[in-house]
Amino acid sequence: MSANVNTALPLEYQTEQNRMNILGFWIFLGAEIILFGTLFAVFSVLNARYAGGPTPKDLFEIKDVMIETILLLTSSFTCGLAIYEMRRHNRNGLLLWFIITLLLGAGFVFMEITEFIHYVHEGATMQTSAFLSSFFVLLGTHGLHVSMGIGWATMVIIQILKRGLTPVTARKTFIIGLYWHFLDVVWIFIFTFVYLARMVA
């Protein structure tokens, strides 16, 4: 670990190594924005190619979409509260909000898988049309990110339980927090340009 520790800063920013890791993660998120940008580009080009298959109006249920949106938005909020508690050096508050965040995230993944199963039973699979291929790839990539985030965060929680709040565990918690908020940012655009826009069109 780097020697020049600045205890005036929050735990996650105290060492040079931590500051570099956090900056590095922001650069990774920049690449993630572009990854999702390419998937949005594919969807934007193909979103009206139904090939005789179901259309968004046949498939999308606005109630289920709103439940997913609220679950993910609330989990982003509770994740922010977890980091807030971490900065007050309140380990139990951090863990409580962190676990609530993951439960809400798991609820989101459950809703999304249920939605996909429902679509497949209506004959809307990845192979049905270009619209559905691009839809499942975009939504599936986002859902995979959320699922992996739950696994990643669980491992960070185990580290906090074993080692307590140190500059290293605080940095890891802060970074998974950034990742989690980012997934909600992506969802805002999915909600707007995939669900709402296609239901209007």
Add this chain to the structure above:
Amino acid sequence: MAKNTKGFPLTHVLGFIMSLVLTFAALGVALKTNLSFKTIIWIIGSLAVIQAALQLYMFMHMNEGEDGKSQIINVVYGFFIAFVTVAGSIWVMSFGM
């Protein structure tokens, strides 16, 4: 950066309430009005950008830390490339249809 370490997490609560308002505003504009498709896309697209910026500032504290400026430039650049990719793809694929 360490300013909100005591008391009530005001910026988080405000960010959450504003995100909810923006989400339901987009829902209302999209499904409860009779505006043209183009108008609706512009309105809900703008609401999405505002909400994304809210998340980045109020939840992710994008501008904090000694590298705050680099972080902002990096994210703005990422969104610029994403926008060019999406808008450029729509534009180039609109020919010959």
